[in-house]
Amino acid sequence: MSKFKKKRGATSAAISTASLPDIIFMLLFFFMVVTVLRDSELKINVVTPHATELIKLEEKSLVNYIYIGKPKQKFQEIYGTSPRMQLGDKIATVGEIPLFLEQHRIKVMEQKRPRIITSLRVDGDVTMGIVQDVKTQLRKSGQFKVNYSAKQRAKD
Numbered sequence: 001m002s003k004f005k006k007k008r009g010a011t012s013a014a015i016s017t018a019s020l021p022d023i024i025f026m027l028l029f030f031f032m033v034v035t036v037l038r039d040s041e042l043k044i045n046v047v048t049p050h051a052t053e054l055i056k057l058e059e060k061s062l063v064n065y066i067y068i069g070k071p072k073q074k075f076q077e078i079y080g081t082s083p084r085m086q087l088g089d090k091i092a093t094v095g096e097i098p099l100f101l102e103q104h105r106i107k108v109m110e111q112k113r114p115r116i117i118t119s120l121r122v123d124g125d126v127t128m129g130i131v132q133d134v135k136t137q138l139r140k141s142g143q144f145k146v147n148y149s150a151k152q153r154a155k156d
Helices: 020-034 073-079 094-107 110-115 128-140
Strands: 063-071 084-087 090-092 117-122 146-148
Touching (some): 063 128, 084 094, 090 094
Parallel strands (some): 117 146
16 A cells, blocks of 8 residues: 555635625615614603503504604704694694694505504693694594503502
8 A cells, every 4th residue: 555645626615705795785685675763853851751551553654743742852942842842854834734644644555544653742731722732633634543642650
């Protein structure tokens, strides 16, 4: 027997990394497409009150949020310190509610439109005058499903 072995081909080929950048960019685009960014910046301080009987909303895409409270410190120069209403990402008046509701209805499929709910997120220190005005405008606009957002009260 000889001490020398014959050289044979390599046992396995190296893994090609030529397609690695394509895969990385494909993952990047996937996460960019499926990531949902926040719709609006909250310009109002809202500390919702506590409640004992709460029901969780099932389809969040069918919910309109109306925020009512005092403007945050950085917006008080523009809007003052009295309670205001925020629709989407802007401070609005009660008269702008029908347009806000219609813009949301257009985005929802027709068979789901009767299940649209308006959720009022009202600060606990706000008087009911502005809330009553909002509810009256919602009724005039044909939006009858309204709920109030609250936090779960701690068990005693």
